[in-house]
Amino acid sequence: MGSTNFNVIFQRRLITMSQYQKVTAEFVKALKSAVSGKVMTGAEINEDFSHDEMPIYGKLMPEAVVEAKTTEDVAAVMSLCNKHNIPVTPRGAGTGLVGGAVAVDGGIILSTAKMNKIISYDEDNMMVTAQAGVLFNDLAADAEKHGFLYPPDPGEKFATVGGNVATNAGGMRAVKYGTTRDYVRAMTVVLPTGEIVHLGAPVSKSSSGYSLINLMIGSEGTLGIVTELTLKLLPLPKEVVSLIALYENLRDCIAAVPKMMRANLHPQTMEFMERDIVNVSESYLGKSTFPQKFENKDVNAYLLISFEGGDDDSLDGVIEKASEVVLDAGALDVLVADTPQLKKDAWAARDSFLDAINSTTKLVDECDVVVPVSKIPDFLAYIKLLAQNYDFTIQNFGHAGDGNLHIYCCSNDMEIQDFKKQVSDFMPKTYAKAYEMGGLISGEHGIGYGKRDYLAEMAGPVKMRLMKGIKDVFDPNGILNPGKVCCKL
Numbered sequence: 001m002g003s004t005n006f007n008v009i010f011q012r013r014l015i016t017m018s019q020y021q022k023v024t025a026e027f028v029k030a031l032k033s034a035v036s037g038k039v040m041t042g043a044e045i046n047e048d049f050s051h052d053e054m055p056i057y058g059k060l061m062p063e064a065v066v067e068a069k070t071t072e073d074v075a076a077v078m079s080l081c082n083k084h085n086i087p088v089t090p091r092g093a094g095t096g097l098v099g100g101a102v103a104v105d106g107g108i109i110l111s112t113a114k115m116n117k118i119i120s121y122d123e124d125n126m127m128v129t130a131q132a133g134v135l136f137n138d139l140a141a142d143a144e145k146h147g148f149l150y151p152p153d154p155g156e157k158f159a160t161v162g163g164n165v166a167t168n169a170g171g172m173r174a175v176k177y178g179t180t181r182d183y184v185r186a187m188t189v190v191l192p193t194g195e196i197v198h199l200g201a202p203v204s205k206s207s208s209g210y211s212l213i214n215l216m217i218g219s220e221g222t223l224g225i226v227t228e229l230t231l232k233l234l235p236l237p238k239e240v241v242s243l244i245a246l247y248e249n250l251r252d253c254i255a256a257v258p259k260m261m262r263a264n265l266h267p268q269t270m271e272f273m274e275r276d277i278v279n280v281s282e283s284y285l286g287k288s289t290f291p292q293k294f295e296n297k298d299v300n301a302y303l304l305i306s307f308e309g310g311d312d313d314s315l316d317g318v319i320e321k322a323s324e325v326v327l328d329a330g331a332l333d334v335l336v337a338d339t340p341q342l343k344k345d346a347w348a349a350r351d352s353f354l355d356a357i358n359s360t361t362k363l364v365d366e367c368d369v370v371v372p373v374s375k376i377p378d379f380l381a382y383i384k385l386l387a388q389n390y391d392f393t394i395q396n397f398g399h400a401g402d403g404n405l406h407i408y409c410c411s412n413d414m415e416i417q418d419f420k421k422q423v424s425d426f427m428p429k430t431y432a433k434a435y436e437m438g439g440l441i442s443g444e445h446g447i448g449y450g451k452r453d454y455l456a457e458m459a460g461p462v463k464m465r466l467m468k469g470i471k472d473v474f475d476p477n478g479i480l481n482p483g484k485v486c487c488k489l
Contacts, residue, residue, distance in 0.1 A: 020105060020479070021085045023063035034076040037069040037114060048094060049109050050102070053156075056365055056420070057099035057450040062089065062109040069114050071188055071196060071227040077110055078225070078480075079194025087479050088192075090221035092133060092160030096167070097366060098448030100220050104483045112162055115227060118142055126233045127185055127202055132162025132226045139231075148233035151177035153269070154444070155354065162226045168218035170444035172269040172350075175401025177234075179444070181217045188228035189216055192475040202230050215470065220446050221481045223474040237308035240268065241315050242337040242346055245303040245326040246294050250274060251377040253301035256329035257400045258373060260305070263325050265318055270401035271304040271350055272376070277357075277395050278302065281349045284356035289345045294332040303331075303400060304350055312338075353397055353406075361410040363392070363419045367427060367451070369434035370404045370443030382433050383407060390422045404443030431458055447485045455485070 021027075023041070032039045041064045050059040068074045081088050087107035094101050103109050115133035122128070126148065130139055137157040143150045153171035154164055163169075165187070170179040177183075186200035200206070200213040216224055247253040253272055260267060275298075278290045292299050303326065309315040323334045337343045357364060371379050380396060387394045391414055398405035407430060409423050431441045431454050440458075441447075447455045456464050467486035472478075478487065 019085075020087050020107060023086060023107065027080070027084060027086070028064060030080060031064070031066060031077065031108075034080060035066060035068065035073040037067040037073050040065045040067075049091070049111075052094050052096040052099060052101050054097040054099065054364070054366065054450065056363070057448075058102060058104070060103055060106075062103035063106050065109045065111060067111045067114045068227075071190060074110065074112070074190040074225050074227050075194045075196050077108065077194075078190050078192055081108060081479055082193050082477055085477060085479065087482050089481050090166075090225045092163035092166075093135065093158055095156045095159040096163065096448060097368075097445045097450075098442075099450040100167070100446055100448030100481070100484055102449060104449055107479075110225065112160065112225070112227065115162075116160075119228070121146055121148075122202065123148075125202060126235075127230055128233055129228065129230045130161060131228055132165070133160050134162075135159070136161055136164060143233055144236055147236050149236045150183070150231065151234055152180045152183060154180075155351065157351075161229060161231070165217055165226055165229060166219065166221050167444065167446040170399070170402070170404060172271055172399060174399060174404070174444075175270050176266055176268050181214065183232040184213065184217055184229060185232055186230040187213060187216065187226050189224040189226055191224045192477065192480040197224075200230070204232075218446070220448060220485050222471055222485050222487070223480070225480070237268075238310045239312055239315055240306055240308045240343070241312075241319060242304060242306040242343050243319065243322060243326070244290060244335040244337065244346060245305065245331040246291060246299045246333045246335070247301040247303070247331055248297055248299070250301040250380060252330035253303055254373070254376045254400060256303060256326045256331065257376075259329050260322065260325050261401070263321060265307065265322050265325070267305050267322075267401065268308050269304070269306045270399070271397070272400035273302050273304065273350065273353075273397045275300045275302075277353055277397050278349065280360060280395065281352050281356045284359055285348060285352055287345060287348075289349050291333075291335070297332055299332060304346060306343075350397075353395075357395055357408055357410060361412060363411045363414060363416060364408060365419075365423045365427070366406060366408045366445075367430060367441070368404060368406050368443050368445045369431065369439055369441055370402070371434050371437045371439035373400065373403045375437040375439070376400065376403060376405065379405065379433060379437055379439075383430060386426065386429060390426055392419060392422060392426075399443075402443070403439065427454065428457065449484050452483070452485060452488075 087105040089103040091101040112133040115131040153173040154169040392411040395408040
């Protein structure tokens with residue numbers, strides 16, 4: 001799907017929009033009288049609403065945008081749109097990478113960005129309740145002020161928590177703490193019919209029928225719109241120390257990962273990166289943090305690992321043992337980032353990978369496959385060999401501890417149609433290899449619109465039929481985020 005050009009998308013849009021009603025002036029008037037939030041049409045709509053952070057999947061303007069302020073606003077919009085058969089595309093901060101928040105069928109974009117209040121803390125039960133439009137960065141910082149850690153750590157810090165739940169965002173701390181799914185206790189959801197339901201409860205266990213809350217997590221806004229969340233918190237670690245392990249090659253670098261896990265050291269994060277992407281990032285930041293030489297040997301791969309503890313003394317033994325593990329596994333050297341500035345510099349380089357790519361590259365497409373950790377070197381060796389058949393270049397990095405790999409196709413000199421054509425040949429082979437190795441086509445970015453056809457190919461007809469059946473139960477008229485995940489245009 002990444003190769004589909006704008007004209008083809010537009011033609012499909014014209015065909016599929018015929019099954020929906022147009023947004024009329026009378027309907028806009030009804031919307032404005034039904035909601036407390038702002039309703040925008042025509043020139044009032046900012047161009048940003050036409051795309052997400054991966055615009056190669058198309059830029060398509062909605063007919064109207066509603067900035068909801070309350071759950072009742074969302075319910076009113078959904079009720080009206082369901083009655084009049086008008087498609088609705090939910091949107092948080094628009095930071096997705098798979099076209100999930102693009103109005104491919106026209107209609108309305110329903111933005112939850114203004115629903116951004118942190119409602120309350122339950123400190124005894126270590127939970128926080130917040131509206132879905134709260135930015136991850138704001139929630140994490142506010143939780144710290146209360147002495148808590150919100151463990152999920154997606155790469156995009158300015159995504160909304162509702163968007164994180166919609167895609168089951170993972171991030172760098174998933175190796176220790178798991179993904180967003182593991183921290184959702186309860187939620188308020190507006191169904192496509194406009195009905196409001198409360199799923200889950202502020203408890204840690206449940207054997208109470210089908211887990212509708214877990215069905216909603218990762219559904220990418222196709223089953224319902226999450227408006228409020230109760231999230232699990234953990235005590236805030238007192239100290240965090242990071243290590244940078246230097247390697248001559250990626251295979252030795254990744255071989256250290258299972259040894260680290262078996263050593264019972266419980267790393268908070270474990271990221272791998274190769275020299276090429278580090279060079280791009282450091283050039284973007286204007287600062288060098290990762291050594292490129294050690295005793296006349298080239299450093300071509302790095303492990304960036306962090307550990308947390310109650311104090312420096314408690315971490316000393318962990319750091320010493322972790323250093324032994326990576327050195328025994330072939331590391332050339334180990335650097336300890338134990339001051340605020342060193343930690344900031346090391347993680348700034350890692351956090352800026354996507355920004356660095358986007359700032360230096362005109363054409364970008366990407367995938368975030370997940371494979372068994374032991375298969376990372378073989379998978380990346382396959383990708384590098386495969387990439388020799390194409391005119392674009394590859395940048396890659398990822399979460400070494402959980403096997404989630406980010407593969408970016410990049411070009412500055414190709415024509416866009418040729419780029420899309422070549423990427424459309426490259427991507428199916430990439431996904432097929434991941435699947436062959438026991439992996440899946442997305443670890444955290446989701447399927448959205450851009451990866452939908454690849455999911456259908458990998459999942460097969462039976463699984464797709466089950467997913468489509470679930471979609472039909474929740475959304476019998478097919479108005480909520482149509483054309484995404486399991487739904488064809």
